[in-house]
Amino acid sequence: MQVEASQARTWTRLVAVGAVAVGFAIAGLRAPSASARGDAEPTAAPGERGAALYGRDCVFCHGAEGQGSPRGVPITDAGEATTHYALVTGRMPLDDPDAVPQRGPTQYSDEDIAAITAHVAGFGDGPTLPDVGWRDADAAEGGRLYRLHCGACHGATAVGAALAYDRRSPPLFDAEPSVVAAAVVSGPGAMPAFGPDGFTDEELGAIVAYVQRLQSPVDRGGWPIFRTGRPDEALIALGVALPVLLVLAGWIARRPPRSEDGA
Template sequence: MQRRCNAPRLVGASRRGAWAVNWPGGQRRPEGPRSMLAAVGLRPYGALVLIAATVGAWALIVGPATLVAGAGQVNQVASLDTGRALYLQGCASCHGSAGQGTPNGPSIVDAGAAGADFELRTGRMPLAAPSLPEVRQPPAYDEAQIEALVAFVASLGNGPAIPDVVASVGDLARGRQIYIANCAACHGATGAGGTVGGGFVAPGLDLADPRTVAEATVVGPGPMPAFAFDRQQLDDLAAYVEELHHPPHPGGLPVAEVGPVAEGFLAFFVGIVTLVAVARWTGRAPR
């Protein structure tokens, strides 16, 4: 007798009966769209393509900004490390390892970026010896080293930032008024400099640029007081100092730009000597 198999057949779908409907997994699939992917005509692997495209677009939009921010942080850390190394090598012996000052030099904790940039860019620092006076000279560091040192000194405290100044937009008339009222007493009417007492000398402004002019007014180096000029006043003052570098000479040849009194005295002295010589020459008795 032949045994009859009660298991449903998995082949010959056309011969399946009603039992096939009740068999697990044997129900007929609906005739409608099988899924959202099928509705848009995508195969299952199309999901991976769609996800990859979305992630790629996001990376193109957000990625560059993130990379730039990350690079900026890395550069800032590297600049601080470089500045710290330069500071410990050339500045710490006088100003202390943390800028707290020593018997050989004052504290620079609150010197800020403006103070450090002014001293380094004008060559006043570092000094070869603590007893030497600060005078303008070529800077001891290159631009990258100055920026690194300025960043490190600025990180020590809450000193003033480097002011923004644009001399080209300044007003010469207003700048002259500011200069005469606040600067000419020490630096001279023509910016030639002069003695201010107490062993201090106000330097000439022939090498001063708009940046260091603005920094000096904010910091007040040496006996010079700090001023609370606003942005427009700084622009005006810087413009006038720039004009002092190329002053007009309606009276003739200048004498080292030392001012009208000295130039007038020289003219008087030369004139007197000339008159005496002419008088002696014309007053000789004929032989």
């Protein structure tokens, strides 16, 4: 009888522990993750949405009012331009506060970027995000301005270049139009800030148009045999000229030596 009672108590404990474990598992499945919580508030007003996202992803390093902390720089004067640049290029938020910001995938939707940008812009008097019309801008004039003000660091073809103190300017082949405009007026990193008065809207639009033209040039130059925009001369040299030269060299090597009497 005692053995049966002991077995019954053991089974009772096992059933109780199993029920608790199942309860925790169900609660864990129903509890939204941080990203799910972020996506569960689409109806929040833009101001509230920006404050909520900033409090979730940014306040730990930059402070509640953008005053900064030992983990992040102050952003009270970041403004719309700097914030837009950092979020669109995926440089923020950082998983590791000590990491160097690098371009990566954008981690927010356009609506969330606009909401966070508006919230951060309220911290101080930073540069606003320019709204430039670049599609019909003068790309040739933009090229002249780019070579004069930007080419020394980013290269004449926007491939980037080495700078001092082991730094390197990034290539611009993935730079969106709004990112180019934001960078020009805000000056991220080692880049000088030209500010809202550095260029007129027409000049800034021309620079943006030129950078976009560099990303998808109409004519890359060279001999467009196949109309692909690629360096076709190299293909012709390897596929045609080199074999011809090899055959010619072999023919010369097989020629019999001439006799001394010239016969």
